[in-house]
Amino acid sequence: MLWWRAPRPRVRRAAAAILVPSLFExxxxxxxxxxxxxxxxxxxxxxxxxxxxxGPGLDVVPAGEAGPLLAEPSTLVVYHQSTWxxxxxxxxxxxxxxxxxxxxxxxxxxxxxxxxxxxxxxxEGGAEQRALLAREPGVLFLAASAANAxxxxxxxxxxxxxxxxxxxxxxEELAAAAPDEAALRRWSHGGxxxxxxxxxxxxxxxxxxxxxxxxxxEMFGEPLRLRLVGSFDPRWSRWRAAIDRAIDRxxxxxxxxxxxxxxxxELKAAYLTAHVMLCCSEHEGFCVPLxxxxxxxxxxxxxxxxxxxxxxxxQGLAIEGDDDTLATAVHRVIADADLRxxxxxxxxxxYARLFAPAAMERGFLEALGPLGRPALS
Amino acid sequence: MTTDEPPDVEVLVAExxxxxxxxxxxxxxxxxxxxxxxxxxxxxxxxxxMAPDGFGGNEEAANSLAxxxxxxxxxxxxxxxxxxxxxxHRARTGRFVVESKKVLRRLLTPIxxxxxxxxxxxxxALASLDLKAGxxxxxxxxxxxxxxxxxxxxxxxxxxxxxxxxxFDARAFGERFRGSREQVKLAQTAYMEHFVGPSxxxxxxxxxxxxxxxxxxxxAGIEAWGIESDSAxxxxxxxxxxxxxxxxxxxxxxxxxxxxxxxxxxxxxxxxLPFPRLVELLRLARRKLRVGGVLVxxxxxxxxxxxxxxxxxxxxxHRHPLHPQTLHFLAEQAGFPSVDIVFSGxxxxxxxxxxxxxxxxxxxxxRRLNELLFAPQDYALVART
Numbered sequence: 001m002l003w004w005r006a007p008r009p010r011v012r013r014a015a016a017a018i019l020v021p022s023l024f025e026x027x028x029x030x031x032x033x034x035x036x037x038x039x040x041x042x043x044x045x046x047x048x049x050x051x052x053x054x055g056p057g058l059d060v061v062p063a064g065e066a067g068p069l070l071a072e073p074s075t076l077v078v079y080h081q082s083t084w085x086x087x088x089x090x091x092x093x094x095x096x097x098x099x100x101x102x103x104x105x106x107x108x109x110x111x112x113x114x115x116x117x118x119x120x121x122x123x124e125g126g127a128e129q130r131a132l133l134a135r136e137p138g139v140l141f142l143a144a145s146a147a148n149a150x151x152x153x154x155x156x157x158x159x160x161x162x163x164x165x166x167x168x169x170x171x172e173e174l175a176a177a178a179p180d181e182a183a184l185r186r187w188s189h190g191g192x193x194x195x196x197x198x199x200x201x202x203x204x205x206x207x208x209x210x211x212x213x214x215x216x217x218e219m220f221g222e223p224l225r226l227r228l229v230g231s232f233d234p235r236w237s238r239w240r241a242a243i244d245r246a247i248d249r250x251x252x253x254x255x256x257x258x259x260x261x262x263x264x265x266e267l268k269a270a271y272l273t274a275h276v277m278l279c280c281s282e283h284e285g286f287c288v289p290l291x292x293x294x295x296x297x298x299x300x301x302x303x304x305x306x307x308x309x310x311x312x313x314x315q316g317l318a319i320e321g322d323d324d325t326l327a328t329a330v331h332r333v334i335a336d337a338d339l340r341x342x343x344x345x346x347x348x349x350x351y352a353r354l355f356a357p358a359a360m361e362r363g364f365l366e367a368l369g370p371l372g373r374p375a376l377s
Numbered sequence: 378m379t380t381d382e383p384p385d386v387e388v389l390v391a392e393x394x395x396x397x398x399x400x401x402x403x404x405x406x407x408x409x410x411x412x413x414x415x416x417x418x419x420x421x422x423x424x425x426x427m428a429p430d431g432f433g434g435n436e437e438a439a440n441s442l443a444x445x446x447x448x449x450x451x452x453x454x455x456x457x458x459x460x461x462x463x464x465x466h467r468a469r470t471g472r473f474v475v476e477s478k479k480v481l482r483r484l485l486t487p488i489x490x491x492x493x494x495x496x497x498x499x500x501x502a503l504a505s506l507d508l509k510a511g512x513x514x515x516x517x518x519x520x521x522x523x524x525x526x527x528x529x530x531x532x533x534x535x536x537x538x539x540x541x542x543x544x545f546d547a548r549a550f551g552e553r554f555r556g557s558r559e560q561v562k563l564a565q566t567a568y569m570e571h572f573v574g575p576s577x578x579x580x581x582x583x584x585x586x587x588x589x590x591x592x593x594x595x596x597a598g599i600e601a602w603g604i605e606s607d608s609a610x611x612x613x614x615x616x617x618x619x620x621x622x623x624x625x626x627x628x629x630x631x632x633x634x635x636x637x638x639x640x641x642x643x644x645x646x647x648x649x650l651p652f653p654r655l656v657e658l659l660r661l662a663r664r665k666l667r668v669g670g671v672l673v674x675x676x677x678x679x680x681x682x683x684x685x686x687x688x689x690x691x692x693x694x695h696r697h698p699l700h701p702q703t704l705h706f707l708a709e710q711a712g713f714p715s716v717d718i719v720f721s722g723x724x725x726x727x728x729x730x731x732x733x734x735x736x737x738x739x740x741x742x743x744r745r746l747n748e749l750l751f752a753p754q755d756y757a758l759v760a761r762t
Contacts, residue, residue, distance in 0.1 A: 067632025073620035242418035315383040324397035346383040
């Protein structure tokens with residue numbers, strides 16, 4: 001039997017490493033990762049964000065220097081899966097502590113075929129890594145939606161270790177922000193306006209939005225203005241050109257505004273000046289703009305897609321139907337004040353129950369279970 | 378229905394469908410074109426392009442091409458002559474020139490349309506080829522990564538494990554010939570004298586195998602983690618609550634911060650390494666250990682014939698016999714200021730030659746032979762920073 005004088009134990013905060021390939025504020029994955037880091041810090045973790053690259057002003061540990069942090073057996077690792085990330089996968093697999101994979105879903109490569117090979121490759125790689133991670137043993141999975149959780153289970157993830165945790169968002173910050181005055185003035189006049197917030201990407205259903213706007217005018221004799229908010233990658237120029245072509249084809253040149261990415265104040269103005277949010281996205285893992293719309297009191301009309309319908313809930317207006325029906329729904333929601341109020345009320349109630357910060361935080365910590373309690377070592 | 382109640386969505390959608398249908402029937406087919414597929418939208422993309430002097434166009438794309446930027450995006454932009462803006466700077470004859478250009482354009486339109494269609498088809502074909510090439514590149518890259526990984530494993534510290542050598546299950550081999558976990562654990566308690574108390578951690582156990590030493594360290598309250606390349610073994614160890622990283626030991630050791638470890642141990646591992654990898658490991662260990670840290674490398678004592686004919690020869694994944702003096706020399710070269718060789722695993726007396734009670738010739742000869750044939754089966758390099 002060996003004997004030694006037991007020294008006074010060193011007390012230090014347990015660490016948490018939030019791994020994300022790229023970290024930018026305003027980006028859905030970035031917002032989610034930043035919020036997780038904040039919550040874990042509030043719980044007593046020394047939570048650090050680890051990224052390959054990051055936006056200005058964000059305090060991150062470069063991924064190349066994260067080895068020692070992850071080698072600590074007490075470090076809780078939360079890996080954000082959204083794309084193929086070699087080093088991230090290596091870091092996750094080498095991590096000595098408990099491991100959590102946050103799944104953000106991956107847009108299927110087929111949407112990018114003919115648009116740009118970079119995105120096809122990225123999407124294929126992302127899907128491949130997602131499938132690899134789904135089979136990674138000993139990992140706790142946080143899926144953004146039940147739809148995502150079902151996909152992960154189908155890929156081999158252990159159902160007992162699957163939890164559904166919606167992604168953290170900035171709806172409260174948006175609600176608290178003052179709207180941009182110039183944008184308010186510019187957008188307050190122009191008749192009934194449908195808003196869509198999402199990248200100008202091939203899976204976001206812009207072509208359908210355009211046709212519905214055209215149908216609205218034809219069926220109800222009232223033009224519908226379409227305001228499209230969202231970032232655009234220069235490599236999607238072919239898709240942007242296709243949308244331009246479609247705008248002409250549907251005769252909407254003077255009724256569609258592609259306003260690009262907006263500041264928080266401008267985005268607030270966009271929500272406040274729209275009459276309805278129209279979403280026809282073909283693929284989502286979750287749909288954060290619908291949560292923002294709920295918080296800001298904008299009624300939503302959506303075409304039914306699994307994760308979109310899940311975000312809206314059973315009382316949301318996610319319609320399995322043709323474009324005529326969606327155009328009619330948009331018209332009804334704009335024209336019928338009572339329906340509008342009830343939709344907004346339903347959305348608000350759902351927001352308070354599931355997506356308000358306290359509910360989100362509670363759900364996240366419940367999903368983590370004992371992993372969310374930092375052990376002092 | 379009051380405004381507080383949520384809408385009955387099912388009823389509402391049925392109403393909306395019916396209303397849409399009524400309106401459609403009253404309007405008829407209407408003028409709005411049908412739904413547009415993604416492919417249709419892309420096929421119809423017509424970006425304006427051509428030389429500025431002739432038929433208007435995309436100067437940026439043309440200039441980019443002229444500058445040698447021959448990308449598919451540029452080709453796509455130049456695929457269609459597109460619309461034409463006719464103008465002339467001539468004051469008197471300008472109108473005539475413009476009208477002539479318009480007539481010329483009308484005459485050329487069918488030819489230009491065919492040319493545009495051909496151009497688009499060519500660009501699409503190139504895009505498809507580019508995509509296929511991209512996919513092939515991706516597959517090749519993955520293959521290269523996979524081969525690199527296998528190569529790293531093949532030369533890695535824990536590469537002797539089964540999954541790197543087709544047909545040879547090193548794990549089962551170890552189970553049969555290495556001894557039971559209890560036996561190994563008992564033998565390894567001898568090394569615990571180098572790691573006294575929680576402050577001696579963290580310890581990295583390279584090629585930790587079944588985790589015997591990790592268990593000893595855990596029982597002593599010393600922070601430790603292992604590296605093991607056998608993923609099934611990793612899972613088993615994790616299920617026993619041990620901290621293990623899966624992968625190549627040298628590569629993972631690189632990830633540790635310099636001077637962050639209190640100890641590094643590797644039992645029956647270094648004899649599996651290629652020589653350059655062993656040298657790398659020693660240099661790396663010197664760097665990763667903090668002041669007062671200890672490196673323990675246990676291996677087969679090849680000075681003794683008995684283990685040479687048994688333990689050494691039985692395991693086909695052994696690479697190079699390592700003489701104790703060689704390992705000692707290498708550790709010094711790596712910068713360890715204090716290096717010792719400690720022998721262990723004595724051969725049992727029943728096997729050794731019997732040495733008589735008298736210091737006679739027979740006894741002396743028996744002792745010499747025992748030293749040659751039946752010296753301890755293992756030795757450990759114990760190096761301190």
